[in-house]
Amino acid sequence: MNLIVAVDNNWAIGKNNDLLVRIPDDQKFFRETTIGKVVVMGRKTLESFPGKKPLRDRVNIVLTHDKDYDGKGAIVVNSMEELKEELKKYNSDDIFVIGGQKIYEQMLDMCDIAHVTKIDYEYDADAYFPNLDERDDWKIVADSDEQTYFDVIYHFYMYKKIK
Numbered sequence: 001m002n003l004i005v006a007v008d009n010n011w012a013i014g015k016n017n018d019l020l021v022r023i024p025d026d027q028k029f030f031r032e033t034t035i036g037k038v039v040v041m042g043r044k045t046l047e048s049f050p051g052k053k054p055l056r057d058r059v060n061i062v063l064t065h066d067k068d069y070d071g072k073g074a075i076v077v078n079s080m081e082e083l084k085e086e087l088k089k090y091n092s093d094d095i096f097v098i099g100g101q102k103i104y105e106q107m108l109d110m111c112d113i114a115h116v117t118k119i120d121y122e123y124d125a126d127a128y129f130p131n132l133d134e135r136d137d138w139k140i141v142a143d144s145d146e147q148t149y150f151d152v153i154y155h156f157y158m159y160k161k162i163k
């Protein structure tokens with residue numbers, strides 16, 4: 001199972017249920033990586049999308065405790081157990097955990113590949129991802145050249161779980 005996330009220097013990922021910054025080439029990378037795949041997200045992340053709607057051309061699975069939740073086309077699951085049952089239907093390589101904090105925290109240990117866009121800045125934030133550089137079970141296996149978007153500097157990294 002994969003995860004995909006954009007973090008800043010403090011591994012911050014969001015503020016006020018929104019992203020910290022929008023970088024077109026990172027959004028393109030996200031789209032190209034997840035298109036045709038299965039994306040797993042928390043209810044708050046789904047509601048951060050335009051129109052609070054699922055992502056096109058992907059199987060969307062949303063976690064919420066609300067049993068009457070209208071996912072607007074997303075598959076709705078009400079617990080981690082229910083999610084695990086649902087995910088048995090798909091090839092693990094085709095599943096991408098896409099956030100937010102609560103979902104990353106619960107699902108990190110189920111993943112073996114992490115696509116991490118690291119943005120060289122420290123934003124004001126209220127949502128975070130676990131710092132993989134402080135963990136000895138994850139290591140960087142690929143990285144990109146320096147990328148820029150106006151004065152924002154960032155890199156694409158691939159981490160793999162090694163234990």
Ligand SMILES: NC(=O)c1ccc[n+]([C@@H]2O[C@H](COP(=O)([O-])OP(=O)(O)OC[C@H]3O[C@@H](n4cnc5c(N)ncnc54)[C@H](OP(=O)(O)O)[C@@H]3O)[C@@H](O)[C@H]2O)c1
Binds near residue numbers: 065
């Ligand atoms: N930088 C990035 O790559 C990136 C990616 C995604 C999101 N984000 C950011 O992350 C922030 C959102 O993160 P978040 O932690 O606040 O929200 P979240 O993880 O998107 O969603 C949390 C919600 O998911 C549901 N949930 C979580 N665990 C569950 C479980 N075990 N069973 C059933 N439902 C469960 C609950 O919904 P109910 O309250 O409905 O029960 C919970 O309130 C935003 O700022 C967003 O922009 C950043």
